[in-house]
Amino acid sequence: MEDALGTIVEEVRKNADLHQSMMQWRRDFHRHPEIGFGEHRTAARIAELLRDWGIEVTTGVGGTGVVGIIDGCRGLGRSIALRADMDALPIVEQNDFAHMSAHHGLMHGCGHDGHSAMLLGAARHLADGRDFAGRIVLIFQPAEEVLTSGAREMIADGVLDRFPFEAIYAVHNYPPLAPGTAAVRTGPFLASADSFHIEVTGLGGHGAQPHLARSPVAPACEIALALQRIASQSVNALDNCVVNTTMVRTGDTHNVIPDTALIGGTVRCFREEVRKDNAAEIDRIATNIARAHGCEAKVDYVWGHPATINTAREAERAATVLTSLLGDRQVITDHPQIMGSEDFAYFLQQRRGAYIVLGRGGSMIHNPRYDFNDEILSTGAAYFVGIALSELAGGPAKPSGS
Template sequence: MISIEKSIAVLEEEVYQIARDLHQIPESGFEEYKTSAYIISVLENLGIDVFKGIAQTGIVGLLRGSEGKETIAFRADMDALSVEEKTDSPYGSKHPGMMHACGHDAHMTILLGLAKYLARHKNNLRQNIVFIFQPAEEGPGGAEPMIQAGVLDQFHIDKILGLHVFPEVEAGRVAVRPGPMMAQAGEFDLLIKGRSGHGAIPHMAKDAIVAAAALVSSYQSIVSRSVDPLEGAIVTIGKMWGGERRNIIAGEVHLEGTVRAFREDVFESIKRRMGQIAKGIETAYECSVELVFRDMYPAVINDESLYEDFVAAVGKEHVDSIAPQMIAEDFSFFQKEVPGLFFFLGVRSEKQNCIYPLHNCLFQYPEETLMTGIQVYVQYLRHVGILTPEDDA
């Protein structure tokens, strides 16, 4: 368990209130207007320079250090999910059909808690700190629009850190790994068009369902037969629909799916193979296959040097080494531009019934883990010399 020092523990009630406030106002991507206004209010009250309306609802806070030769950014995502909350929390969502079921309220709270701490200890801050509050991580993605708006260049950001609460890791611990940590992700839509007909005279029709079945089976062979078995990759078709009734041969079938991989060349080879198979299905089943592929988020690749500093700062005894995860995160867009580190903050607690996965209507985290997140960030800043130690630490 990571110990919370006195100078951070004194913020506990303020931090908890922020978390409770934010949890009650979940909003969807690029529509985080109440959330944005709340964050701006907190930052301005701290005397932090605030830059608003970046990528619509995004916010940047800037706190200058005494030397200002280096700038490090910390990022928190702001959006929520279209999930109806079913917890019994007295601070539950006030927006029907919306919930912070992925812990983004915790991420924002930790970053605001860090801002509060650094504002109170500004005399100990040597380098510049940028607080990035990013919209739309759940989709369609707010990191890339913020970068395109010039966030990294305008504030001369040298490196960036981010975290995600994670119910698979015990509360009071963190989990991280160097190199690939989360997968590159893409999604695809397929439309197979044949020719409808009566089920009793199949030779007069072109069965889109049979073609779809063949395509699904063939796609499942991509990872097993076209990808190095030592590489991680996934092709999943999660939705399929078509047909009119039981005795009519289907003229159209729609399919939707996702692709995940850790290496970009593997990802691209899967896409090529999908296209080749689609062409083969067209020929074999005398139908048309329209494949639309959308690249989503790159892989989260942790910088080796940042990883080493982070583990040294937190202490090896508090850090779990975690296997690469097939989930995706658009924090990766920042990492493609500057060195970055992303880690998981453990929030699992059987005692407090914090056992439900992300995106679940019952997801909760122990409030004390918010203080752990702030403590970890402060320890890192001290370790790399950006923040000088406190006498009461």
């Protein structure tokens, strides 16, 4: 990274006043968690802060989404987007610190409070001076955690046309890596996440007279077992994939044959072809096994988020900025793929960009004792500033001399 840019990024990282402010915003969001598409208070607070700094704000994009525009003072140029998510999870928090959730049953258990605070920190710095050419689009996205997806809703609401940008970047905190480290990789990084629900219908009856009934119990068991074979037998061994039956539900007692059985599970993979093949295979297996037992299977395959696929140039640029922030050995550029999913994937289907994870340490996300690690707020904000300015300056993706 160019020296001038390196200096700016370092300034952001060491700005104690900015860190203090980010910590306050973060803890305020943590104290007031809101579920996907219900982030009214969070969005209002974000919009208020952005306006305070002279940033042009549009609210209500894709539901509760907020978009801020920062135009540089040095004239026209490229346009780059930075994205943070805002929503919380339906979890009863088990922490007891002062900023714990004030809303029983809701908590920031994934660190989106921290992501929003980091992007606010970057926004305050970028809006102060605006010493760049081009435009930075700040995207505060609702509802990352819900199936309907805030990213998809913002795209459906025209965010790409109303606020055009060439590339987009996002950050997620990542407990398995220590603070002071980060990871990014080119190509598929996080998996797609779909679910399936199968209803096997037979004919109920007396437990003593199975010949007069069509029990759905045996075919349901066979289907559950047969689905386990998809990952090992139907999918190329070189493709990472999970087809996991997580639910089999049928019958209420020992002497009654039920009419129906329900089977459910999750499917994770990294390529669209594998995804489509898996959906077809689940349908084929369930339908035919049920038929062999004289029953019927209705398969509902629910298409969730696609795989999160980083484009090469942008992943490289992200790695360069992270390396200048954290040092060579702290940035993993060949991190294993992650079977979790992320709705940022919808943006990456439409635009170039990269998704990175910042080491957080401590307990895993989506657990009642989780809390974002404020230690990494400054690194996140500095990364956002660095990646945006590096893009707008059109500098090399790789450090000079490498």
